[in-house]
Amino acid sequence: TILVKQAKERLEELATKRKEEIRVVAYIGKQREKEEAKKAMESLEFDVLLTTSQFLARNFDLLEGKTFDFVFVDDVDALLKSSRNAERVLLLLGFTQADLELVRRYLDARKKRNRRLEELREKLEERRRSVKHGCLIVASATGRARRGRATSLYRELLDFEVGATKDVLRNLYDAYIERCDEATLVKLVKRLGKGGLIFVPVRAGMELAEHLAEVLRRNGINAEAAHSRRKEVVDEFARENLDVLVGVANYYGILVRGLDLPHLIRYVIFYGVPRLEFHFSLGRIGISELMALLRILLDCLEGEECERAERLYFLLRRHLLRMGSNERELLEKRISERIAKTEVEARFLEAIDFVEKVLESESATQLLQRYKYALFEKEGDRIKVAIPDVKTYIQASGRASRLFAGGITRGLSVVLVDEQRCFAGLQRGLKWRYEEAEFSRLEELDLERILREIDEDRALVKGLIEGKRTGMRKDLLKSALMVVESPNKAKTIANFFGRPARRRLGRTIAYEVNTGEYMLTIVATLGHIYDLVTQRELDGVLVSPRAFIPIYDSIKRCKKCGEQFVDHASCPNCGSEDIIDKAEVVRAIQRLAIEVDEVFLATDPDIEGEKIAYDVYLALRPFVSKISRTEFHEVTRSAIERAIKERREL
Structure with missing residues (x-):
């Protein structure tokens, strides 16, 4: 909702500057405003419609039968989680239910090597040529769109398949401090100034975020904790009435994905290494715990055991990428009951048996406890595993490095290290994705120069937003x-x-x-x-x-x-x-x-x-x-x- 609001404001600003009449409709605001937006959708009294995947699922009847010339999907990963939403977008582009059914029949025939395959292929080719559909552009934060029926529909009707390229548009100084305490945080925020986001680990949750915001306020820093029920504090931050926001390092959190303020956000601080923690006992291993353990065992084991862990990890990962939320929920239930009614469920149970057998071995347990890139602790049947959340680190730190007409804004990311092994894993994971990425000790950086660079970029962005700077354009790619x-x-x-x-x-x-x-x-x-x-x-x-x-x-x-x-x-x-x-x-x-x-x-x-x-x-x-x-x-x-x-x- 916050991104929809920001996009609407930006479009209206652009329209005003260009002196153009553009009717922008978004389902946000108070109930009266939402009702007016619905009426505009029903009567097609708009030029641009801004909405979310969730709204599309709940209110498709308002748009059904209408055809759009251009559809932009900002988060294709979220869209493709629901095959029904993926189908709805195709209908909005000008395809029909008959077209979708034709693709389904073709895919089934191809899977079963049906003799009608060639006939269905020709019909599908004819429909592709004859349908005058709109243009679709998709963007992906992760490039890990699920493989399944939804992606097949896009491939067969639009002749393209979502991919995942390496992340390159990043302009950040990655730094760390080998301490993680309140005094260090307060001192750092005072030194860096306004325009910061502070993230706490998921396990600590909003309780720690609220506490740190209170600590910062007691030390003269205007801070608030932000979460989905307190969206108003984000507006206050956008109006520059707050110095910093504190939130949880959750991949789908409001601060991790819901902010695009290149003129304001200068730096990001992680109060503790962003990580995923799992607490469980042998005999009660779920899907998430299983995949985390297999990933660690890949690095620790040797010989046939390592090969088996690798084979199982990539096989199960491929299955998970193709699953929708309902399928995964059913799989989780079957695993907990140790029931396998399909080949896929049997493979997951095989992996659990393998992992539990390995964990019962004293030598394997010692290997895991010495592992350098993740935390593994075992006490009796109770196990704790913590792995670095590299995806969330990249996404959250990226709030301080945003695209604008002059390039990518320079930003600073600082990790206050509270767990050395998870931090080593974070360093390694970031290096895999960005060859040039290197964490530096904060005290070894020329912080004054870095802050000057950061502030110069923000001044450029503000000038462009206010119309005081023009003619800036840089081809990044x-x-x-x-x-x-x-x-x-x-x-x-x-x-x-x-x-x-x-x-x-x-x-x-x-x-x-x-x-x-x-x-x-x-x-x-x-x-x-x-x-x-x-x-x-x-x-x-x-x-x-x-x-x-x-x-x-x-x-x-x-x-x-x-x-x-x-x-x-x-x-x-x-x-x-x-x-x-x-x-x-x-x-x-x-x-x-x-x-x-x-x-x-x-x-x-x-x-x-x-x-x-x-x-x-x-x-x-x-x-x-x-x-x-x-x-x-x-x-x-x-x-x-x-x-x-x-x-x-x-």
Whole structure:
């Protein structure tokens, strides 16, 4: 709700500055305002509608039958938790219930290898071509959208699949203090000044948050604890009537995800390492405890036990990513009752048996207690496990480093360390996600210089918001298309930079990733795309007094017998018209080229690769001005990044 309110205010400010009439409707405020918003929705008296996934689920009848030209989903992870909400968005884009049912039948037929599969595929292709649907843009904080029926609907109807790239847009100093007490917190807040967020561990909860806010107030700092029932304090903070807010380091908490105030939030303090804690006993291990233990055992065990822990962890994780909340709830119930009615439930019970057997071993317990990156304590049958919550740290600290017209605001994040092993795990987890990330002792940093940088950025943001600064624009990421020969190579390269988003253009699959410098789309030609014709001139070469002019056409391949040819519209060997024409690949690559700033021709570094690169160059030259040749002799991430930096003219 807070984000909806902030977005509405921002849109109205922009409209006022541009002197444009834009009717923005949002379901927020008092009851009378909410009723007026509902009436506006029913009568379509708005230009922009701002709402939440929860509102969509409860009030879809207000919007049913209406078609939107543009839908932006800020948190696709939350949306895809509910397959019904995912379907509702497709209906708002212009698809029908019949289209959704067609996709379901197609997916079922593909799963069962039904003989009607080809017929359903053709019907689906026809619907995709004929439906004039709106545009959908999705954003993901984690890139871990659930895999399941909802994502399949998006893939089949919109030809794209949500991916997960590495996080790169971050401009933070990560620091720590090896003390965690009230006196240290008060001293630090006084030194850093206004514009701070303070987070306490989940286990400590709002009780500690309220207590720390009181401690800060007693020391002359205007602080309040913020939670879902006290949203008014966020408004007070936004109006600069408060110095700091204190909240819980919960991934879906109001301060972790619900604030976007780049002109105000300067720093973030964690009063204790953000972590997930589990207290349980042998014989009562739930899903969360099981996954945490398996993840730790991956690092601790050796040999066959390690391999088994790894196999079980990734298998169960894959199943969990595909589950909705109702499925997970049922699974939790079955696990607690030790009942397995499905193969998936049997695998979870197998994992629990494995973990309990390991935990009964004295040697394994000692290994876990010595583990450097998480806390493990065992007393009899009672077990306590604490693992660093890296996702929440990134999300919460990101409140102090936000996107604006001049780039990414500089921010400061400070962890007051209360548990060394969890902090070591946090350092390691952050390093995995950001190679350049490094925690520094706060006393070793030039804090005065850092605060100057932070305040300079906030002054720029305020100037832009107030209209006093104009003309600032910084391209944080450039867009580029990389063309390779092999689909396997395209997929391999894409996976170096996270889990890629997938787009389908006819039969052609393109992968989209974020390399840190580029939003990179990777596509394959599947070998040569053009060859000399055979039915014209002298073996496809026109001989004139002054030149030899080769005549090319796209390569075709018969799907029935595998014959490859150039000249004919049907297979010269078997007469089949079911052929694959490389002209389709060329058109797909041209469509992608229109969208980007630059093209990298990354075909193989040999004569064949050079020929393919030149053919692609000629095909793309009318669509993009910047085309360069990149070469790599090994398929590794470092080789790809080096090839892009050392690109040359064709």
